[in-house]
Amino acid sequence: MSAPIAIIGTGIAGLSAAHALLDAGQEVRLFDKGHGSGGRMASKRSEAGDLDLGAQYFTARDRRFLDAIQKWRDAGWVEEWDPALYQYRDGALSPSPDEQPRWVGTPRMSAITRALLHDLPVTFSCRITEVFRGEQHWQLQDSEGQNHGPFSHVLIATPAPQAAALLSSAPKLAAAAASIAMEPTWAVALGFAEQLQTPVQGCFIQEGPLTWMASNRCKPGRSEHMDTWVLHASSSWSRQNIDKPKEEVIEHLYGAFAEMIGCAVPAPVFALAHRWLYARPLEPRQLGALNDADLGIYACGDWCLSGRVEGAWLSGLEAARRLLEHI
Known part of the structure; x- marks a missing residue:
């Protein structure tokens, strides 16, 4: 043997x-x-529900991976996520032209x-x-x-x-x-008692400390009892603030989020931060x-x-x- x-x-x-x-x-x-x-x-399981702090969704181009996703979908592990997607550039929100299919694990990313x-x-x-x-x-x-x-x-x-x-x-x-150089990312989750009055469900951000913000509960299969949002800081901001206390990271990124989301933002009733030291490679390889x-x-x-x-x-x-x- x-x-x-x-x-x-x-x-x-x-x-x-x-x-x-x-x-x-x-x-x-x-x-x-x-x-x-x-x-x-x-x-991450939390008092605010299950939170996707790392990969927010995934896309597919290779036929072999598309075939795998179809099997996962048939098994009930994934669903397509079609959020109201925006971009933030030059101080303004506008709808994102990116319409490629996006997939998420259900009822949480780790289900896959x-x-x-x-x-x-x-x-x-x-x-x-x-x-x-x-x-x-x-x-x-x-x-x-x-x-x-x-x-x-x-x-x-x-x-x-x-x-x-x-x-x-x-x-x-x-x-x-x-x-291989790998870049860090600070991720912050915020929970609000009432739903924020914004049309945004996901947003690519081109300036400031954030690169991404998304409503976690708008993903298929989620059942959070509060309005939860996940924020990703940029690699450069994360690198410069890699050893900052989590409370300071939350405060700073919450402030940036409140400025960009396009509606009144109350103080969150829940917040956590997670540091991904090796979030992504600096550049693609073959x-x-x-x-x-x-x-x-x-x-x-x-x-x-x-x-x-x-x-x-x-x-x-x-x-x-x-x-x-x-x-």
């Missing part, structure tokens, strides 16, 4: 790879440092990765700190000093800086991952995935392609394809 394949990370890239490998008859074992799956597609994970063997709250190879097999060590293994191959599906640290057994791959087939180690993620949800899914698929070529 051959050893299973280890997959580090249960975001959309890791789960895409896992399913491609399972479909080919391989055995996988997953690890994640978080309490649940999703990575930046995770949703939860469903994909299903009953796959996974160890959560397990931060893998070292990946090393013995004579025949791979072993993983976690932050508690515990070893996991043996594994026939290792597939790393984490943000590039974290992947670089785990690729020390393959210095060329480690250097490639380390060269790596597909990273691999050293002789060693049996692979890496994937949105940073290997477009930086989008679709890119993460396709990168996982590509990593699995390359791995299966060498079995």
Whole structure:
């Protein structure tokens, strides 16, 4: 009996790879440092309801990803989201001309990765700190000093800086991952007791500290008992304010939101902030995935392609394809 394949990370890239490998008859074992799956597609449960603090929606261009979305839709995991979409530019709101289809998980973004994970063997709250190879097999060590293994191959599906640290057994791959610059994003959620009197449901922002604001409750399947909004700060503002206390971040971004939304904005009855250190790659790449087939180690993620949800899914698929070529 051959050893299973280890997959580090249960975001959309890791789960895409896992399913491609399972479909080919391989055995996988997953690890994640978080309490649940999703990575930046995770949703935060709060007193204001379930909040999508990371990926707000996703789009699709590749036929393979479109086919996957159709299956997810048939299974009830996703629905199309068609918000009243605006842009804010030169101090004014105007309807956005961007009409491409947008998809969201239902009843929360994390529904997709939860469903994909299903009953796959996974160890959560397990931060893998070292990946090393013995004579025949791979072993993983976690932050508690515990070893996991043996594994026939290792597939790393984490943000590039974290992947670089785990690729020390393959210095060329480690250097490639380390060269990928990733940008941070401060996300803030606000809840209001009464619905804001604005036609805006989503808005791309071209100036100031924010790049995006959206009504969370207007997405399909949501059932929040208050009017919840999610704000994303720009990469530059987030970088400059990366270590600011959350209270200051909330206050500043709430002020920017109130100025732009085009209606009276009362004080929120609920607020939280979340810092994504590795929200998106600085620029798209065409790596597909990273691999050293002789060693049996692979890496994937949105940073290997477009930086989008679709890119993460396709990168996982590509990593699995390359791995299966060498079995």
